Amino acid sequence: MLLAIQNLIEYLNRNYIDDENLEKEVNIMTKSLYDPEVEKKGIEKGIEKGIEKGIEKNQVEIVLNMLWEGLDEATISRFTKIDIERVREIIKKHLN
Incomplete structure (x- = not known):
């Protein structure tokens, strides 16, 4: 999408506007909107968040299962770290 916008601006500039700085400014602007390094960092951050959510979900399941088996909070904490x-x-949030 950004490439299409960039090409359109370049075309309009060459054929109708003829501003020397416009194409350079559009190139800078589109690069700031799409930077592969920023995308990479975003993907990494998303993966980290997904892992955190997965760990949190597992913690909830483990704690509740242990509670339903009759273990007390201190024992659950000790065994699960x-x-x-x-x-x-977790208990308060999921049992109230």
Whole structure:
């Protein structure tokens, strides 16, 4: 899409406007809108967020399953290595 806009601006400039700086400014603008390095960082950030959500979902499932098996908060925390406050937060959020 950005390439199409860039080509259109270049065409209009060459045929109708003839501004020396316009094409250079459009090139700078389109590169700032699409930068492969920025896209790469965005993808990496998205993957990290997905992993965090996956870990969070697993924590919730594990804590609730252990609770339903009759284990107390302290035991769940000790076996899972999840901070006891986090265990309590999960229980409160999902059982109330």
